[in-house]
Amino acid sequence: MSRTVLVADDSPSVRRMIVLTLRGAGYAAIEAENGQEALDVATTHSVDAVITDQNMPRLDGLGFARAFRARPEGRGVPIVFLSTESDPALREQARAAGAIGWMVKPFDQAKLLDVMRRVVG
Amino acid sequence: MMDAETLAVFRAEAEGLVESLESNLLALKDAPRDRALIDGAFRDLHTLKGTGAMFGRADIASFLHDFETAFDRVRDGSVEVTPDLLSVALAARDHVVALLSAEPAEGADRAGAAILSRLAALMGTPAAPGAAPDAGPWHATFRLPADTAALGGRPELVLEELRRLGARTIRARTGDVPPLDRLDPVCLYLGWEAEIDATATEDDIRGAFLFHEDGLQLSLTPPAAPDATAPPPRGPEPPQHRAPALMRVPAERLDEMMDRVGELVIAEARLNELAARFGDPGLVAVAEDIQRLATAMRDNTMSIRMTPIGAITGRFRRLVHDLSRELGKPLALEVTGEETELDKTVIERLADPLMHLIRNAADHGLEPPAARAAAGKPEEGRITLSARYSGAEVLVALSDDGGGLDRDRIRARAVERGLLAEDADPPDDALWKLIFEPGFSTAPAVTELSGRGVGMDVVRRTIEDLRGTIDVASAPGGGTTVTLRLPLTLAIIDGLLIDVAGERLVIPLAAVDEIVELPDSLADDDSGNAFLDIRSSLVPFLRLRRLLDSEGQPGAHQKVVVVTSGEGRVGLVVDRIIGSNQTVIKQLSPLHSGIKTFSGATILGDGAVALILDVPQLVARGRSDTDCQGEAAA
Known part of the structure; x- marks a missing residue:
């Protein structure tokens, strides 16, 4: 049974790269353009993990994480941030919002897959 | 591979050497320069090593190699006996005992390596690379953040990562898991300890905890520095005797124990009742524990009290032998199911009724040899005692191949004694039951052994007291079978x-x-x-x-x-x-x-x-x- 990963990023090219990497490794991937769309998808589909950007229109990554964690569907689903930001204060906020990990862009395919293996198996 | 006997010989010899080594080492503590003791210790080590090699225990031989060398140097005076040397040698002695045991304790290799490196440090030489079984693993003790599960983290994936890095053993430490009523289902209470192959680097191991770094408690002991001060795990002492140890216990103590267990069971039932009424989870948990223990103890105590029926059949053989001579009838007793077990009290109280039934069978049941011959039966009368389980009951059957019960005579006697109406015609099994009525005897003549009418009613009363029942089956000329149906236990x-x-x-x-x-x-x-x-x-x-x-x-x-x-x-x-x-x-x-x-x-x-x-x-x-x-x- 393939695992489903939700990818939220406002950059289509970044999204494309992540999704291709994941699909190449046998994951199913769903895309979202911003935090609000991500929240809609995450609460209506069954997802095994979320990879999200921080800076996005309508709802940013932190906002998404807080909202998703507050929903019953959001319990126990790992959220990994993938962002150009590397501010420790932001990372801490992400953790407090319920994210399990933070990766800094640009991402490396092998690294992303390694992380996914450790997060969703 | 060695056969068990050879192995036993080796064990016995090695255990003797280990003992001698220990006493030599302990004596050296007080007399560090005693020549005889030093020679003795060296000899023990040398022989132990040689025997180990000979019996295919290269692990023992290679482990002891450095100790032999060390004591050789003590012998030629280039090294002094110090308390440190003695303590490491005693640790080595314990380690050999652990290696000798059938199942060496986990981490034995690591303990051995630690001892060797202690010795090497004392002797000022690096441990011989060939001597240590291997470099020993990383030792990691860790706890993931308590909110791991709440964040969607999966500890099993961390363990999987460690296994990929070469973790040999991973053990969970469950000591911090609270009782059920205080357990938060999304909180992680477990810790783990793992031994990871030395081939993994520290970065590899730390990397396994990706995303769990915040709040991670990790203590990592590198393989190169085994903890020299920690005592090596002591293996189990070698078993001294192979035969199960038996103890004689006065029977009254078992009775007393059963009484106590009975009281315990009643008290436990009261506790359960109270726990259910108060509904306090802590109390319920304790009550459940006590119930479990009381049940186990009950079963245990009852099993201690179980005695094979063979314990009383010996005297029946003797009885049949004596009866045969007294009555002038050749008799044989056959016993089956002697291993069938019953509560001690049941067995004890069963002896008399069975003796009585055997006597009856010999005296009334079995015909004289001449009559048997005339009926085409072997002259020797056969009495069979059999015991077997049937659910929670034991069936003890006593059969003879005699003439069977005389229906007419029993009926006549029953009418005479007013037990049966003149015109009554009860079925066989109802009629046979009458022989257990008090004073009921159909024997034409009272003999030395039976026929006085006392006995059968006592048999029935005893069996009923034991909560058992009696069935009688009989066929004319085909013998009689009396079946006693007894509960396994009384208490x-x-x-x-x-x-x-x-x-x-x-x-x-x-x-x-x-x-x-x-x-x-x-x-x-x-x-x-x-x-x-x-x-x-x-x-x-x-x-x-x-x-x-x-x-x-x-x-x-x-x-x-x-x-x-x-x-x-x-x-x-x-x-x-x-x-x-x-x-x-x-x-x-x-x-x-x-x-x-x-x-x-x-x-x-x-x-x-x-x-x-x-x-x-x-x-x-x-x-x-x-x-x-x-x-x-x-």
């Missing part, structure tokens, strides 16, 4: 607690076959006995309400508890099933000896007394054609 049984008109009663669980709903069509039937169709077989049933003369009307949904005894089945109609109950059997007082419906009483958790239904009696009653309401509940 505590598993019971089914039922409710009849507000009265609680116990049915021995072992006798319960099944429980079915009483069909509505039969609910109001007032005819007493009736039959129930259970999967196309007709089972007679008794209404316990009627039997007990209960007032009032039963509610809806009465249950039928189908019980078995011997070949017979009968349904008992009850108001309600309460549940299972550990039943400590208390005998009814002699004043109640006439009561047939109950075999005893027990004390319930709330202190109330519940009567125990006598299943064999009820089955017999259910099967008899006569309506026996008149006898209800004395």
